[in-house]
Amino acid sequence: MPNLTLTYxxxxxxxxxxxxxxxxxLSIALGKKARHGTVAIVAISLSLLAAGYxxxxxxxHDPIHVRxxxxxxxxxxxxxxxxxxxxxxxxxxxxxxxxxxxxxYSFAYMKGDPGIHRYWAYLSLFCFAMLGLVVxxxxxxxxxxxxxxxxxxxxxxxxxxxxxxxxxxxxKAFIINRVGxxxxxxxxxxxxxxxxxxxxxxxxxxxxVFAAPAGADIPAANGKGTVTAGWLTVAxxxxxxxxxxxxxxxxxxxxxxxxxxxxxxxSSLIHAATMVAAGVFLLARVFPLFNEAMLLVIATTGxxxxxxxxxxALTQYDIKKILAFSTISQLxxxxxxxGIGMYHIxxxxxxxxxxxxxxxxxxAGAIIHEMQHMKEKHGLAIDPQDIRNMGGLRKRMxxxxxxxxxxxxxxxxxxxxxxxxxxxxxLVHAFEWAALQxxxxxxxxxxxxxxxxxxxxxxxxxxxxVFFARPAAILxxxxxxxxxxxRQMLVPMVFLAFCSLFPLxxxxxxxxxxxxxxxxxxxxxPTLPPLRLLHLLVPILATITTIIxxxxxxxxxxxxxxxxxxTGALYRLSERQGxxxxxxxAAIVRPLLKLSALLWWTDRHVVDGIINGIAAAGRALAGxxxxxxxHIVDGAVRLVGKLAWGAGNVLRRSQTxxxxxxxxxxxxxxxxxxxYLIFAQA
Amino acid sequence: xxxxxxxxxxxxxxxxxxxxxxxxxxxxxxxxxxxxxxINAAIVNLVAFSRYDKAFYGGQVFALFAIVLAxxxxxxxxxxxxxxxxxxxxxxxxxxxxxxx
Numbered sequence: 001m002p003n004l005t006l007t008y009x010x011x012x013x014x015x016x017x018x019x020x021x022x023x024x025x026l027s028i029a030l031g032k033k034a035r036h037g038t039v040a041i042v043a044i045s046l047s048l049l050a051a052g053y054x055x056x057x058x059x060x061h062d063p064i065h066v067r068x069x070x071x072x073x074x075x076x077x078x079x080x081x082x083x084x085x086x087x088x089x090x091x092x093x094x095x096x097x098x099x100x101x102x103x104x105y106s107f108a109y110m111k112g113d114p115g116i117h118r119y120w121a122y123l124s125l126f127c128f129a130m131l132g133l134v135v136x137x138x139x140x141x142x143x144x145x146x147x148x149x150x151x152x153x154x155x156x157x158x159x160x161x162x163x164x165x166x167x168x169x170x171x172k173a174f175i176i177n178r179v180g181x182x183x184x185x186x187x188x189x190x191x192x193x194x195x196x197x198x199x200x201x202x203x204x205x206x207x208x209v210f211a212a213p214a215g216a217d218i219p220a221a222n223g224k225g226t227v228t229a230g231w232l233t234v235a236x237x238x239x240x241x242x243x244x245x246x247x248x249x250x251x252x253x254x255x256x257x258x259x260x261x262x263x264x265x266x267s268s269l270i271h272a273a274t275m276v277a278a279g280v281f282l283l284a285r286v287f288p289l290f291n292e293a294m295l296l297v298i299a300t301t302g303x304x305x306x307x308x309x310x311x312x313a314l315t316q317y318d319i320k321k322i323l324a325f326s327t328i329s330q331l332x333x334x335x336x337x338x339g340i341g342m343y344h345i346x347x348x349x350x351x352x353x354x355x356x357x358x359x360x361x362x363x364a365g366a367i368i369h370e371m372q373h374m375k376e377k378h379g380l381a382i383d384p385q386d387i388r389n390m391g392g393l394r395k396r397m398x399x400x401x402x403x404x405x406x407x408x409x410x411x412x413x414x415x416x417x418x419x420x421x422x423x424x425x426x427l428v429h430a431f432e433w434a435a436l437q438x439x440x441x442x443x444x445x446x447x448x449x450x451x452x453x454x455x456x457x458x459x460x461x462x463x464x465x466v467f468f469a470r471p472a473a474i475l476x477x478x479x480x481x482x483x484x485x486x487r488q489m490l491v492p493m494v495f496l497a498f499c500s501l502f503p504l505x506x507x508x509x510x511x512x513x514x515x516x517x518x519x520x521x522x523x524x525x526p527t528l529p530p531l532r533l534l535h536l537l538v539p540i541l542a543t544i545t546t547i548i549x550x551x552x553x554x555x556x557x558x559x560x561x562x563x564x565x566x567t568g569a570l571y572r573l574s575e576r577q578g579x580x581x582x583x584x585x586a587a588i589v590r591p592l593l594k595l596s597a598l599l600w601w602t603d604r605h606v607v608d609g610i611i612n613g614i615a616a617a618g619r620a621l622a623g624x625x626x627x628x629x630x631h632i633v634d635g636a637v638r639l640v641g642k643l644a645w646g647a648g649n650v651l652r653r654s655q656t657x658x659x660x661x662x663x664x665x666x667x668x669x670x671x672x673x674x675x676y677l678i679f680a681q682a
Numbered sequence: 683x684x685x686x687x688x689x690x691x692x693x694x695x696x697x698x699x700x701x702x703x704x705x706x707x708x709x710x711x712x713x714x715x716x717x718x719x720x721i722n723a724a725i726v727n728l729v730a731f732s733r734y735d736k737a738f739y740g741g742q743v744f745a746l747f748a749i750v751l752a753x754x755x756x757x758x759x760x761x762x763x764x765x766x767x768x769x770x771x772x773x774x775x776x777x778x779x780x781x782x783x
Contacts, residue, residue, distance in 0.1 A: 655781070655782055656779070656782055657778075657779030657780060657781040657782025658775065658776060658779060658782075659775050659778070659781070660704070660705050660706070660713075660775050660776075662781075663704060663705060664705045667701065667705075
């Protein structure tokens with residue numbers, strides 16, 4: 001049972017979550033005075049310390065769970081609390097560890113931006129939301145932070161809101177995430193209505209409701225019958241829908257490339273390392289909910305996403321777009337990892353990917369920063385993000401080159417890097433899993449292998465174009481040359497480059513079996529029957545293919561051996577990102593706009609017409625009333641007045657002022673009264 | 683035999699003459715005289731009715747009071763007329779019309 005007392009690890013985790021929130025509030029309160037970002041950086045640094053302490057205390061031990069009563073609806077009590085298990089503290093530490101270099105990097109990268117005070121506030125808010133998400137102990141609380149993450153991301157994507165593209169991008173991201181959020185909400189509702197609790201540990205823990213073998217019926221909350229497997233499949237799909245939108249899985253991936261409109265530091269933190277990881281984390285949390293069928297759906301979706309995104313990345317020219325598709329592709333890998341039941345490997349890949357993808361973005365940011373600088377200095381009409389305009393930067397920006405090379409090698413899974421450990425582990429386990437499967441799904445590991453070749457190709461293409469190729473004519477002609485990024489940006493990059501190498505995860509760079517991270521989470525999972533040969537064969541083959549691809553890219557892009565056919569259907573399909581955006585435009589956006597136009601017309605002509613008719617009738621009625629009021633009611637009142645006036649006018653003639661006349665009048669009146677009295681008596 | 687009716691007729695005649703003077707004369711002094719005549723008509727009536735009060739002669743006593751009061755009233759009225767004359771340079775009631783609306 002969860003206890004109610006705060007122990008030190010809990011206190012540390014709580015402060016790790018709340019410090020960025022305090023930073024956010026303080027930044028908002030300070031307003032434009034908080035331009036330097038000290039508040040945010042201090043908050044995230046303290047948060048990192050607290051997270052590190054919590055991690056050291058909790059990792060490898062039993063989960064700690066604390067909760068307090070929050071509110072009660074009818075008979076149902078809802079709680080708010082923290083659940084610190086291995087996955088939670090790992091994510092807690094990871095988010096802080098990624099966020100701190102990004103904060104430090106932003107210090108130089110965002111320098112001089114007129115809205116920078118907003119930037120720091122949003123960044124703190126985002127960190128708060130993400131940290132809250134990972135330690136939340138129940139699905140409702142998780143959902144709240146989930147929404148906050150989406151909202152903070154909306155703010156950051158649209159940070160340069162005066163740009164049309166940024167405004168569209170954040171709208172797109174928000175709307176697509178709403179679709180997923182509804183899935184998440186429906187999933188929560190289904191779980192709650194059938195089981196009656198939202199507590200993560202009670203639901204998905206080792207002794208939890210869903211700990212029974214997948215596919216079996218679960219006893220229902222009200223004790224009447226059982227929750228059927230079909231109901232669970234639908235609930236699982238609802239959760240998966242939420243994760244799909246947040247983690248940019250095909251076909252909901254379209255928001256992520258557009259989200260590159262935000263500052264590059266934001267892209268590296270949110271759209272590479274943390275927010276998109278929330279979907280994977282959610283699936284890892286609710287993993288016991290999924291039955292066989294659902295896992296197959298997840299694995300298939302992940303594989304399709306990985307393949308499609310890698311394919312789109314091949315022909316992009318925008319450096320950030322390439323990295324965005326690379327992110328989607330790697331997220332597809334993680335989803336496949338969850339789909340084959342190896343969620344610890346998915347989490348491991350999430351961690352390694354967070355480091356090297358964050359680094360890739362930061363390095364890209366440094367390059368863009370430099371290109372922008374040159375563009376402004378020399379008045380060049382170039383797109384600073386277009387890789388065709390770059391080239392030969394290897395000598396100009398050696399440190400950036402070195403860090404980006406390390407990150408790229410980690411991405412392709414080259415030996416000695418962290419990516420090698422996680423990616424090959426994933427591939428090997430995919431093969432082991434496929435050995436037990438029949439039918440088309442057994443092709444999944446082969447597709448993933450192809451994807452990893454594509455990955456090598458597009459990332460080496462990026463490196464070749466940016467660092468090795470001859471400098472673009474427009475730059476070479478003017479004698480323009482780039483310089484290395486400032487130190488404040490290089491230090492975080494070097495730090496992340498170190499984190500992308502193997503020593504952080506294991507002492508044996510060639511064997512993923514000894515990674516402490518996997519050992520920490522995997523204990524709870526059933527293992528697949530190992531195929532010894534694969535553990536040897538897959539890494540060797542992968543490495544050899546990578547080297548071959550590198551040679552091909554070298555010959556293609558630097559030596560110029562193979563002319564590029566840019567008119568082929570496959571090329572165009574890739575360049576236009578599979579026409580998915582166009583498809584959405586035709587299938588959803590345009591009908592919606594048409595419907596809106598129709599509704600507008602209806603509103604304008606029918607609803608407004610009715611209202612205007614009523615208004616006209618009211619006015620007419622009011623006109624009649626006015627006439628009656630003016631001529632009849634007022635007439636009657638005026639008539640009374642006129643009568644009184646006339647009577648007064650007549651009677652005033654009696655007031656002659658002649659005393660004797662008055663006296664005579666009085667006399668005659670008295671006489672009349674007397675006569676009346678006399679004759680009345682008679 | 684002089685009866686009560688004779689007295690009352692004399693009183694009525696006096697009253698009518700006085701009333702006529704009050705209503706018709708163009709001189710405030712003569713209006714005052716008319717008033718005196720009306721008072722005296724009343725006094726005649728009082729004296730005439732006093733024969734029915736053999737014990738106290740209340741009517742006659744009251745007549746004496748009325749005569750005294752009438753004399754006092756005449757004094758006051760003459761003073762008013764004198765002031766009116768000073769103000770309006772006229773004693774004709776027709777000329778004094780400040781009460782007109």
